[in-house]
Amino acid sequence: xxxxxxxxxxxxxxxxxxxxxxxxxxxxxxxxxxxxxxxxxxxxxxxxxxxxxxxxxxxxxxxxxxxxxxxxxxxxxxxxxxxxxxxxxxxxxxxxxxxxxxxxxxxxxxxxxxxxxxxxxxxxxxxxxxxxxxxxxxxxxxxxxxxxxxxxxxxxxxxxxxxxxxxxxxxxxxxxxxxxxxxxxxxxxxxxxxxxxxxxxxxxxxxxxxxxxxxxxxxxxxxxxxxxxxxxxxxxxxxxxxxxxxxxxxxxxxxxxxxxxxxxxxxxxxxxxxxxxxxxxxxxxxxxxxxxxxxxxxxxxxxxxxxxxxxxxxxxxxxxxxxxxxxxxxxxxxxxxxxxxxxxxxxxxxxxxxxxxxxxxxxxxxxxxxxxxxxxxxxxxxxxxxxxxxxxxxxxxxxxxxxxxxxxxxxxxxxxxxxxxxxxxxxxxxxxxxxxxxxxxxxxxxxxxxxxxxxxxxxxxxxxxxxxxxxxxxxxxxxxxxxxxxxxxxxxxxxxxxxxxxxxxxxxxxxxxxxxxxxxxxxxxxxxxxxxxxxxxxxxxxxxxxxxxxxxxxxxxxxxxxxxxxxxxxxxxxxxxxxxxxxxxxxxxxxxxxxxxxxxxxxxxxxxxxxxxxxxx
Numbered sequence: 001x002x003x004x005x006x007x008x009x010x011x012x013x014x015x016x017x018x019x020x021x022x023x024x025x026x027x028x029x030x031x032x033x034x035x036x037x038x039x040x041x042x043x044x045x046x047x048x049x050x051x052x053x054x055x056x057x058x059x060x061x062x063x064x065x066x067x068x069x070x071x072x073x074x075x076x077x078x079x080x081x082x083x084x085x086x087x088x089x090x091x092x093x094x095x096x097x098x099x100x101x102x103x104x105x106x107x108x109x110x111x112x113x114x115x116x117x118x119x120x121x122x123x124x125x126x127x128x129x130x131x132x133x134x135x136x137x138x139x140x141x142x143x144x145x146x147x148x149x150x151x152x153x154x155x156x157x158x159x160x161x162x163x164x165x166x167x168x169x170x171x172x173x174x175x176x177x178x179x180x181x182x183x184x185x186x187x188x189x190x191x192x193x194x195x196x197x198x199x200x201x202x203x204x205x206x207x208x209x210x211x212x213x214x215x216x217x218x219x220x221x222x223x224x225x226x227x228x229x230x231x232x233x234x235x236x237x238x239x240x241x242x243x244x245x246x247x248x249x250x251x252x253x254x255x256x257x258x259x260x261x262x263x264x265x266x267x268x269x270x271x272x273x274x275x276x277x278x279x280x281x282x283x284x285x286x287x288x289x290x291x292x293x294x295x296x297x298x299x300x301x302x303x304x305x306x307x308x309x310x311x312x313x314x315x316x317x318x319x320x321x322x323x324x325x326x327x328x329x330x331x332x333x334x335x336x337x338x339x340x341x342x343x344x345x346x347x348x349x350x351x352x353x354x355x356x357x358x359x360x361x362x363x364x365x366x367x368x369x370x371x372x373x374x375x376x377x378x379x380x381x382x383x384x385x386x387x388x389x390x391x392x393x394x395x396x397x398x399x400x401x402x403x404x405x406x407x408x409x410x411x412x413x414x415x416x417x418x419x420x421x422x423x424x425x426x427x428x429x430x431x432x433x434x435x436x437x438x439x440x441x442x443x444x445x446x447x448x449x450x451x452x453x454x455x456x457x458x459x460x461x462x463x464x465x466x467x468x469x470x471x472x473x474x475x476x477x478x479x480x481x482x483x484x485x486x487x488x489x490x491x492x493x494x495x496x497x498x499x500x501x502x503x504x505x506x507x508x509x510x511x512x513x514x515x516x517x518x519x520x521x522x523x524x525x526x527x528x529x530x531x532x533x534x535x536x537x538x539x540x541x542x543x544x545x546x547x548x549x550x551x552x553x554x555x556x557x558x559x560x561x562x563x564x565x566x567x568x569x570x571x572x573x574x575x576x577x578x579x580x581x582x583x584x585x586x587x588x589x590x591x592x593x594x595x596x597x598x599x600x601x602x603x604x605x606x607x608x609x610x611x612x613x614x615x616x617x
Contacts, residue, residue: 018081020122024089025071025080027118031096032068035061038104047104057103064096090119090131098138105146109203112139113210120214128218132211139207140200147191148177249305252312254282255606257446257560259545261483262355263290266445267472268453268605270416276468277304278414279346281312286321288356291328293319294367294412294472295348307344307390310336315350325350325363326399333365333395345390349383349412351474358404358476363397365389368418371411371437372404378411378437380430406478407549409445411437411452416467420456423463428456443556443599443614444547445473450603450612482509483547490531490540490561498527498544502557509548511555512617518596519557519615525593526559526611534563534609557597557613566609567602 039061041047042054071089074080094115100108112135120128184191250269258265267280277297284290293315297304314335318328329350336346349370351362362381366388371378387396404410413433420428436455442448449471456469477483484505488494502523506516523544530542543560594600599614 017083017086017123021071021080021085021089022075024086024093024118024122025075028068028071028089028093031093032065035065035068035096035099038100039065060099060103064099067092068096086123086127090115090123090127091134093118094131094134094138097135098142101139101142102145102149105143109139112203112207116207116211117214120211120218125215125218125222128211128215132207132215135207136204139204140196143195143200144192147181147195249276249309252309253280257605258282258290259483259485260355262477263353264445264475264477265290265292265473266449266605267294268449268470270465270469272416272465272468273300276300277308277346278416278468278470279308279312280412280470280472281315282472282474283316283319285319285352289321289352289354290474291315291319291325291350291352292410292412292472292474293348293350294414294470295346296367296414296416296468296470297346298344300468303342303344307336307340307346311346311348311389324399325352325361326397329363329365329389329397330395333389334393336390337393340390343391345388347388351410353404353474353476355476358406358408358478359401360404360410361399361401363399365395365397368413368415370413371434372402372408373437374405374408375441376438378409378434380434381410404476406476407551409448409473409475411448412472412474414468414470416465416469417452417456417471419467420460420469421463421466422460428459432459443554443612444558445475446558446603446605446610447556447601447612447614449473449605450601453603477547482550483545484508485543485545487541487543488527490535490542490563492528492531495524495527498542499523501544502546505546505548506555509550509555511548515596515615515617522557522593522596522613525590526613529590530559530561530563530566530609534561534566553617555615555617557615559611559613561609562607563609565604 038047039058042057042061070092074085079085097108097111097115100111116128116132116135119131181191253269254267265282267282269276269278269280271278277300279295279297280293282290282292293312295308295311297307297311299307311332314332315328317335318331323331329348332348347366347368349362349364349367351360351370353360362383364383364386366386369380369383372381373379381402383400384398386398389395418428418430418433422428432455433452436452437448440451442451452471482505484501486498486501488498499520502519503516506519511519527542531537534540540561540563545558545560546555548555593613596615597613598616599612601612603610603612
């Protein structure tokens with residue numbers, strides 16, 4: 001692995017050092033408390049030491065304790081995150097251990113593994129090795145210094161001491177200790193060598209054993225973290241690739257709503273994972289016919305997405321003028337059957353609408369039956385179940401026919417809708433779907449789709465989405481509607497052009513004269529808000545679509561833009577007596593819009609803001 005990559009992997013390990021520094025601050029404070037306890041024991045003569053060394057020791061321990069408490073003052077500062085801060089903490093801890101081992105050698109020798117264990121527990125293996133090396137060297141130095149400045153230790157001086165005159169006694173002063181050591185060397189008893197062999201080496205071996213075990217555990221933790229980071233990197237890479245696959249898949253689907261004088265079509269897909277197996281498509285076969293397709297591939301994930309794209313590609317290749325739905329499905333079946341070693345299959349429903357009279361010829365290949373009708377009168381379309389595509393050479397599908405009346409719609413869906421589950425594992429179901437479409441009026445397919453999505457979201461609440469959810473809606477207008485559509489660049493100088501477009505349409509539909517001027521207020525407010533707050537005066541595209549239902553006496557005003565998610569209808573209204581300076585930007589204008597229009601709703605569809613305004617007369 002390259003050095004640069006190693007550093008990247010280590011970075012996550014080092015990111016934990018800030019937390020380790022915080023915990024070590026408390027460990028050091030505990031060591032400081034211990035130093036103060038020993039200081040008190042010296043003061044009370046529990047630990048004895050030659051009087052000439054007592055002032056040094058009594059000064060040393062309070063100083064060490066203060067040093068140990070210093071990290072606590074940096075807990076809430078950025079210093080705790082500095083790379084070198086760990087060295088201050090660890091070496092100040094070592095300083096206390098060194099002080100203890102010089103002045104109290106026979107009581108403090110067991111503290112040496114402590115710093116090594118702490119370093120290997122909280123920090124990376126390299127820090128653990130550094131502390132081990134420093135500890136070993138310091139331990140030897142402390143043993144020799146303890147022979148002169150420390151508490152009397154029989155392991156260093158051999159208990160009762162035979163003085164040079166042959167009598168047994170003790171040594172108290174530094175000079176007496178130096179004389180004794182020289183006397184021992186003269187008599188062949190080199191205490192420096194014996195301390196090294198009999199005192200240092202055994203303890204160094206024990207400390208080394210502690211180091212090896214703790215360092216092995218540290219290396220294991222480091223390797224586990226390293227592996228975890230690599231796995232995370234692979235997962236991120238896979239997510240990126242899946243994101244690209246999702247973009248390709250979404251771009252394969254029709255990205256805009258089809259809207260013409262005679263027909264409106266809108267499809268939406270919400271995948272349960274990054275990519276899914278649901279599909280839909282629609283296209284004009286010729287001037288008078290439009291074909292729509294919805295399908296659901298077996299399985300999920302990338303294989304299903306690839307199979308889904310093959311199906312759509314085949315549909316676009318074979319959906320040409322003069323062919324019936326059953327012929328197109330049979331050709332799709334033959335195409336996707338080739339190379340289908342995974343034995344995947346897809347259910348499909350394909351319909352062709354004659355825009356002149358509303359006649360729909362359709363064929364079903366094992367898919368859910370669609371719903372047809374209009375407000376309060378939706379029903380399930382009776383159709384043969386057929387056989388799914390992709391597994392068998394023969395596709396047993398048949399053409400069937402019915403006629404949509406002007407104003408009626410066909411709602412197609414995948415089983416992700418009816419099989420959506422709530423937190424109690426209950427299904428949304430076909431009856432609930434039918435009831436949702438029939439319980440209120442819908443101003444158009446945008447309004448209808450929005451109502452259906454809202455009902456599914458309300459039903460499932462916090463339950464995870466278990467399957468792809470796809471809704472494809474076709475509305476046949478016939479001659480019932482007057483419709484107009486135009487796109488404008490989102491700039492202030494185009495507001496007048498947009499208002500002229502609204503005025504001309506309203507005049508054409510003979511809308512009440514008092515409403516025509518008020519419609520201009522609505523258009524001006526909404527258009528200006530999108531320019532200012534949605535696009536932030538950077539320009540963009542605003543699509544305005546109008547249609548008027550003569551029978552219902554209803555105008556529907558649909559504004560679509562590709563700006564950032566922006567829902568002006570969520571702005572809270574202020575009391576009428578509120579100070580204008582405190583009224584949120586745009587609230588007053590939106591209050592006027594809501595008073596003029598009968599209904600207002602917002603949705604985010606295909607990464608676009610869609611605002612639907614309705615007025616009934």
